[in-house]
Amino acid sequence: MNALSDRTIPLPATYTLGDRQPQRVVQPATITEVGDLLAEATHMHTAVIPWGAGTRQFIVDPPRRYDVALDLRQLHRVIEYHPTDLVVMVEAGMSLTAVQALLAERGQWLPWDPPAPPTATIGGLLATAAWGSLRLGYGGPREWILGMQVVLGDGRIVRSGGRVVKNVAGYDSHKLHLGACGTLGVIASVTFKVAPLPAQMAVLHATVPDVPSAWRLAMAMRQPPLQPVALVIEVADTVTLMARFAGVEAAVERQLALATAACSDAIALMTRYEDRTLWNSGYQMPTTDLLLRIGVPDSMLPRAIDALTLLAPARTLVFPGLGLIVTGCAETAAAHLPALRQTLGGIGGYAVVERSSIGVDRWGIVPPTIDLMRALRQRWDPAGILNPGRWLIE
Amino acid sequence: MTMRDNLIAALLQVVDPSIVLRRPEELMLYEYDGSALDQGMPEVVVVPRTTAEVAACVRVAAQVGAPIVARGAGTGLAGGSVPEQGGLVISLARLNRILAIDPVARTARVQPGVINTDLSLAAAPYGLHFAPDPSSQRASTIGGNIATNAGGPHCLKYGVTTNHVLATTVVLGDGRVIEVGSATLDAPGYDLLGVVVGSEGTLGIITEALVKLTPNPEAIQTFLAIYDDLDAASATVSAIIAAGIIPAALEMLVGQGIAAVEAAVQAGYPADARAVLLIEIDGLREEVIVQAQQIEAICRTFGARELRAAQDEAQRARLWAGRKGALAACARIAPHYHIQDGVVPRSRLPELLRLTEEVAKRHQITIVNIFHAGDGNLHPLLLFDLRHPGALDRAVAASEEILQACVAAGGTISGEHGIGIEKRDYLGWIFGPADLAAFADIRAVFDAGNVMNPCKLLPSGSSCADIRYARGALRAIDRGAWI
Numbered sequence: 001m002n003a004l005s006d007r008t009i010p011l012p013a014t015y016t017l018g019d020r021q022p023q024r025v026v027q028p029a030t031i032t033e034v035g036d037l038l039a040e041a042t043h044m045h046t047a048v049i050p051w052g053a054g055t056r057q058f059i060v061d062p063p064r065r066y067d068v069a070l071d072l073r074q075l076h077r078v079i080e081y082h083p084t085d086l087v088v089m090v091e092a093g094m095s096l097t098a099v100q101a102l103l104a105e106r107g108q109w110l111p112w113d114p115p116a117p118p119t120a121t122i123g124g125l126l127a128t129a130a131w132g133s134l135r136l137g138y139g140g141p142r143e144w145i146l147g148m149q150v151v152l153g154d155g156r157i158v159r160s161g162g163r164v165v166k167n168v169a170g171y172d173s174h175k176l177h178l179g180a181c182g183t184l185g186v187i188a189s190v191t192f193k194v195a196p197l198p199a200q201m202a203v204l205h206a207t208v209p210d211v212p213s214a215w216r217l218a219m220a221m222r223q224p225p226l227q228p229v230a231l232v233i234e235v236a237d238t239v240t241l242m243a244r245f246a247g248v249e250a251a252v253e254r255q256l257a258l259a260t261a262a263c264s265d266a267i268a269l270m271t272r273y274e275d276r277t278l279w280n281s282g283y284q285m286p287t288t289d290l291l292l293r294i295g296v297p298d299s300m301l302p303r304a305i306d307a308l309t310l311l312a313p314a315r316t317l318v319f320p321g322l323g324l325i326v327t328g329c330a331e332t333a334a335a336h337l338p339a340l341r342q343t344l345g346g347i348g349g350y351a352v353v354e355r356s357s358i359g360v361d362r363w364g365i366v367p368p369t370i371d372l373m374r375a376l377r378q379r380w381d382p383a384g385i386l387n388p389g390r391w392l393i394e
Numbered sequence: 395m396t397m398r399d400n401l402i403a404a405l406l407q408v409v410d411p412s413i414v415l416r417r418p419e420e421l422m423l424y425e426y427d428g429s430a431l432d433q434g435m436p437e438v439v440v441v442p443r444t445t446a447e448v449a450a451c452v453r454v455a456a457q458v459g460a461p462i463v464a465r466g467a468g469t470g471l472a473g474g475s476v477p478e479q480g481g482l483v484i485s486l487a488r489l490n491r492i493l494a495i496d497p498v499a500r501t502a503r504v505q506p507g508v509i510n511t512d513l514s515l516a517a518a519p520y521g522l523h524f525a526p527d528p529s530s531q532r533a534s535t536i537g538g539n540i541a542t543n544a545g546g547p548h549c550l551k552y553g554v555t556t557n558h559v560l561a562t563t564v565v566l567g568d569g570r571v572i573e574v575g576s577a578t579l580d581a582p583g584y585d586l587l588g589v590v591v592g593s594e595g596t597l598g599i600i601t602e603a604l605v606k607l608t609p610n611p612e613a614i615q616t617f618l619a620i621y622d623d624l625d626a627a628s629a630t631v632s633a634i635i636a637a638g639i640i641p642a643a644l645e646m647l648v649g650q651g652i653a654a655v656e657a658a659v660q661a662g663y664p665a666d667a668r669a670v671l672l673i674e675i676d677g678l679r680e681e682v683i684v685q686a687q688q689i690e691a692i693c694r695t696f697g698a699r700e701l702r703a704a705q706d707e708a709q710r711a712r713l714w715a716g717r718k719g720a721l722a723a724c725a726r727i728a729p730h731y732h733i734q735d736g737v738v739p740r741s742r743l744p745e746l747l748r749l750t751e752e753v754a755k756r757h758q759i760t761i762v763n764i765f766h767a768g769d770g771n772l773h774p775l776l777l778f779d780l781r782h783p784g785a786l787d788r789a790v791a792a793s794e795e796i797l798q799a800c801v802a803a804g805g806t807i808s809g810e811h812g813i814g815i816e817k818r819d820y821l822g823w824i825f826g827p828a829d830l831a832a833f834a835d836i837r838a839v840f841d842a843g844n845v846m847n848p849c850k851l852l853p854s855g856s857s858c859a860d861i862r863y864a865r866g867a868l869r870a871i872d873r874g875a876w877i
Contacts, residue, residue: 082739082741083636084632084635084636084740084741085635085739085740085741085770086635087739107638129580131580139553139557142585142588143553143557152832156828156831156832157828158828158829158831158832159825159826159829160829160832160833162737162805162806162824163739163804163805163806164737164738164739164769164770164804164805164806164809165737165769165770166545166549166554166737166766166769166770166771166806166809166810167737167806167808167809168542168543168545168554168592168808168809168810168811168812168813169806169807169808169813169817169821169824169825170813170821170825170829170830170833170851171589171592171593171833171836171837172543172556172588172589172591172592173588173589173832173833173836174588175585175587175588175589176584176585176586176588176589176836178585178588179580179584179585180584184584195640196638196639196640197638199638224521224609224612225612225678227609227678247677247678247680247681248678248680248681248684248685249680250680250683250684251677251678251679251680251681253680254678254680255678293580295578295579295580295581296578297499297577297578298498298499299496299498299499322579323577323578323579324579324580348576348577348578349578350578350581350582352582363582365582367581367582367583368572368573369572369573369574369583369586370583372572372586372839372840373583373584373586375839376584376835376836376839379835379838379839380832380835392582392583
């Protein structure tokens, strides 16, 4: 293992996953260096763990083999930013917070609000398919990515998409890397379409008696002319509904008034205009040992919430309009996973374990197209060096 | 027996003879698409009624080794549905049912042959529509829209087709039927749907789709801004975006095309204008009021001769009829056309428009620009008469020069029409050998037998040179047999 010996840094303990530490930590300074490293790793069958800020390594199992931690944080440059074209191209080791700060200087943003620490990198957030409540109004990052440069497992440096807002040349292969947890390649740079910051943002928090009334309220909030950009039901000791509106002042004001009027059942109600750049997500992620992400067709959310009672969750976040739930439970609740998955499977849903300290089945289901996925990984990471044993496919 | 005979015999064993078309006069209808330059005669056409029939036909054709080309309405502009290698064309025209509309989930489950406008009409009672709106929308199908990742004027604000597809049923090249994507978000696995959309029939045939429907806006305002100066019109486009407004649509028509459109459609475009902008804003009524004021101010600042606001739905429809009927209207200028689809960063529009005019002069050809200015998506329409010697060569040379300039400006060779046959050899202008090899990997994973729309979308030198040779020879024999 000679490639990038001068980029090797000490501190392997910081990069511990499960009970394993890497033999070395490499911090490449250029995308070409990432290519050299992966080409050599493929040749030597060295297991490589791509590493951003390490804030979401928990969402998959520790690796089966672990030789190199590939720390990408030196790839943190802005390659191009053209505010008048609403396009920004950045290296993947840059933090989302830094990208947002850059955009905010020009009155723009990427409407993407994953609940992650400020150090979390673009590459890591995309590889782990991180999303936030603004996905309701603006779609997820998939809808904002114009192009990508990726270093495939065998070291090939490839591009897809482009730097303009419309492009149909070639396959949209960058989408394959979203949520792939780095098992096809390492995201090296990303081009995003960006948006003007809304003139006004406001949030409404309503505490309601129970989940059914929260659901009814959420349905009412989605009726035109209301068009919340975020909607979250938080079920913990109390049940609250959070709705966020954005747009020109008068439109936000009217929506807020209509939304407030719909909250006649509410036990408590709070509305607030927000700073366009310093607002926070408005909900708290569960901090429990066991964290699940549940997906169902949107209309099935109430049934999914019912099915969850079995696990006695400490805190559940429900995202109406997206069909997604994030729930936190005690580790012992994992015993009920098979039953939960069976119920969810019956309504077209799934439950994925995003955090656990004991060895549980993370996925529960195998997609019927797994053979295509396997064939793709075989082509792009033929030696299986990227995150071995961490994802659906070995 | 020729390959054609084998193919027909095998098809007749697995599907109803009534869906198999083989007489020359039947086949001729499937020889071309909306592009003027590409043609190819299929050996057989099938018009299946179910996914199972599509799969059966694919299985048979793959066994015989015949290329398989899926076809919607044939309105494509890049040769994607043209059977240039002969073989089997699978028309999805009979798979034309809307299976379900879910107004609460705001989704529709459709067969691929459903016409784009028909879906929006069916969704209208629920206050919803299908957002992708290519100008061909009254003829083009949802399946074709998905296969080409179609755009349209309103994708400036609402996104292109890929942003509106949740799942598709796909028949692979070996006849297997798979489901990619899901009504459930973020299900475990790679995002295969992401590469299927826009794959131009090279990864499989879409036989069913679950698509998103979009709520109709509360308010809409449409403007026609009229300019005597081209740069002033371009500057207006940049200024609107810079003001933080994302219009629902921001279209430009330049020069001779305006008069042609006016003559054909009577949309109210002044024939003597140098450029017109069609600007539409939509959303909540407060938003539309605020943005309308901003747009009026910007248009005046940048020297619009006149700004007309549509006063009612009829006036709005007339303004749009001009834009959407523009391609047909230009038949008044010359009988043949070649349309380009390059994209540049919006800020580079003025120089590209100037270059287009200069190129037209130099190659002695008429070029009309009718395009999606807000996206930077140019549609230089090269007009010529094939009966004039050298006209086609001059058009192709002019077209390549414009596309190269788009690439040099940081843009791309196609914003929404696709690569097909027409632009496959230009792919190397924007992608390197490693990029193309990775695309070829995807194709090999989905279609190991290389039967699905072979030789399209990727450069002809890459994966299909051998096939082209072999199939070309077979086709020549078959063609001779029909005469």
